Amino acid sequence: MDEALSDDVVAEQSRPSRILPLHIAGFLSACIYLSMVLCSEDTWMPISIYLLSMLALWSIFLVTWKYLRLHIGAIFIWAVLIRIIAFCDLPLYEDDFNRYQWDGYVFLQEGSPYDRAPDTYFDDASIPDEWADILSDVNNPDIPTVYGPVAMYVFACAAFIGDHSFYVAKFCIVIFEIYCLWLLSRLLSARHFLLYAWMPLLIQEVWMSGHTDAIALPFLLTSVLAYQQQQSYRSALLFALAVCARLQLIVLAPLFLIGVLHKPRVGINCIGLFLACAFCMYAPFLLQGSWSGLDITWMFIQEWHFNAFILDVFAWVLPDSLARYLLLCFCAVVYVRILWRLWMRADGFIQNDIVLVLIAVLLCGSCINAWYMICVLPFIACRPQFISIGFCLLLPLSYIHGISLQGDAYAPYEVPFFVIIIEAVFICVMLILDRFYKENAQNLSTQLCSHR
Numbered sequence: 001m002d003e004a005l006s007d008d009v010v011a012e013q014s015r016p017s018r019i020l021p022l023h024i025a026g027f028l029s030a031c032i033y034l035s036m037v038l039c040s041e042d043t044w045m046p047i048s049i050y051l052l053s054m055l056a057l058w059s060i061f062l063v064t065w066k067y068l069r070l071h072i073g074a075i076f077i078w079a080v081l082i083r084i085i086a087f088c089d090l091p092l093y094e095d096d097f098n099r100y101q102w103d104g105y106v107f108l109q110e111g112s113p114y115d116r117a118p119d120t121y122f123d124d125a126s127i128p129d130e131w132a133d134i135l136s137d138v139n140n141p142d143i144p145t146v147y148g149p150v151a152m153y154v155f156a157c158a159a160f161i162g163d164h165s166f167y168v169a170k171f172c173i174v175i176f177e178i179y180c181l182w183l184l185s186r187l188l189s190a191r192h193f194l195l196y197a198w199m200p201l202l203i204q205e206v207w208m209s210g211h212t213d214a215i216a217l218p219f220l221l222t223s224v225l226a227y228q229q230q231q232s233y234r235s236a237l238l239f240a241l242a243v244c245a246r247l248q249l250i251v252l253a254p255l256f257l258i259g260v261l262h263k264p265r266v267g268i269n270c271i272g273l274f275l276a277c278a279f280c281m282y283a284p285f286l287l288q289g290s291w292s293g294l295d296i297t298w299m300f301i302q303e304w305h306f307n308a309f310i311l312d313v314f315a316w317v318l319p320d321s322l323a324r325y326l327l328l329c330f331c332a333v334v335y336v337r338i339l340w341r342l343w344m345r346a347d348g349f350i351q352n353d354i355v356l357v358l359i360a361v362l363l364c365g366s367c368i369n370a371w372y373m374i375c376v377l378p379f380i381a382c383r384p385q386f387i388s389i390g391f392c393l394l395l396p397l398s399y400i401h402g403i404s405l406q407g408d409a410y411a412p413y414e415v416p417f418f419v420i421i422i423e424a425v426f427i428c429v430m431l432i433l434d435r436f437y438k439e440n441a442q443n444l445s446t447q448l449c450s451h452r
Contacts, residue, residue, distance in 0.1 A: 019071045025064045026078030029198065032056050033082055036208075037089040045092060047404040054396045057200040064198070070190035079181060079197035086207035087174065090166070093404050097210055098137040101169050103145050104159030105131050107152055114290040117144045130164045149281040150219075150245035151212045170210035177206050177214045180221055184378060196381035201392045205371040213374035216245035220252075221378050224351070227256060232263075236270040240277035246375060251361050254335070255353055258342045307368045307398040307415050309423035324366070331364035351379035355388050362391075363427070370395035386437060390430035394423055 039045050103113040119141040162168020206214045223238035243249050314323035358376050380388040400419050402410035
């Protein structure tokens with residue numbers, strides 16, 4: 001985590017009196033999260049209260065990061081307290097956790113949750129009442145599960161340990177993020193660590209909603225660390241586990257591969273290890289004749305549409321098929337450019353390459369959910385940019401949809417067009433600021449070098 005390792009050393013050794021504003025910021029953040037827990041009713045709260053809470057949390061977060069004197073121990077303590085408070089809440093505006101619990105139950109009972117859609121169990125009288133209640137709340141019950149095998153093993157453990165308890169299932173997910181918090185506290189400086197530890201997007205999507213991307217988080221993070229330490233085989237195994245927890249992370253495979261292609265034998269062995277590990281994870285389901293969610297994932301990519309603000313703006317002035325084609329071409333150009341730069345540099349990728357690839361894929365996709373950014377957050381903390389932090393700041397707007405607005409004007413998950421426009425304009429502004437900042441930094445570096 002190169003350049004994030006050693007700055008702010010003086011700040012980390014600050015006396016307690018000098019970090020009092022940091023404690024005040026942590027206390028205010030904890031109070032806001034507690035108010036969100038108290039104001040929510042089941043999985044819903046008024047959208048105005050939610051947006052005001054997010055605005056307050058992001059304001060405290062950014063002011064603290066930019067201006068206050070920091071201490072890594074204080075940041076860690078408040079991060080843990082905030083997580084404990086957020087853990088007590090139920091997910092807001094969503095019901096994905098019912099699918100996690102149901103998949104774990106079916107896995108234990110039948111050996112594979114991939115073979116049948118939940119709606120095929122509706123008339124099964126043998127299902128216990130508590131599990132029947134969970135089944136009745138599963139979203140899209142006509143579609144089999146889409147989660148990877150590593151996530152399935154976690155769901156099964158949760159169902160075995162806690163039966164139908166939501167909080168046991170959530171704990172089995174968030175425990176993966178606890179490891180990342182501890183690891184980054186040892187690797188990053190205080191200012192970089194704060195970007196991860198207090199990130200409002202992370203607290204909501206992992207500790208309130210319990211999204212499964214948190215399961216892939218430590219595997220991806222340790223895979224990148226192993227890669228940078230020239231431990232190619234260990235990196236390949238850990239990356240395979242990350243992909244088996246979150247299949248969409250396969251888009252990062254070329255980044256890992258390009259660094260070992262300069263050593264063909266190592267590259268071939270890494271590919272073999274990756275495939276062998278992935279096969280071991282999928283084998284219990286494949287041997288039962290199941291595609292382990294691969295077919296459903298492909299259908300999801302082709303057909304599902306939510307909060308695709310870049311695609312929606314393009315489709316407003318162009319035919320939908322042409323808009324999709326142009327965005328796909330743009331994404332491919334960005335990716336090829338990154339790969340070419342890595343090949344010419346021949347020293348492996350950096351964290352910023354992961355962030356750029358995943359953000360480009362998300363922006364060009366047809367479904368942009370807030371929790372898709374979870375796996376990127378450690379790398380944003382290492383190398384923060386306007387576009388990456390701005391994108392995280394923008395994503396809470398995706399919860400302005402038909403369900404949260406509670407009216408007949410919009411379909412349940414339809415995002416109003418004015419929100420789409422705000423998101424698209426905001427991203428364009430962040431891209432311009434990012435470009436302007438980089439150009440100024442390069443000009444300043446050139447001036448400094450010329451005066452030496």
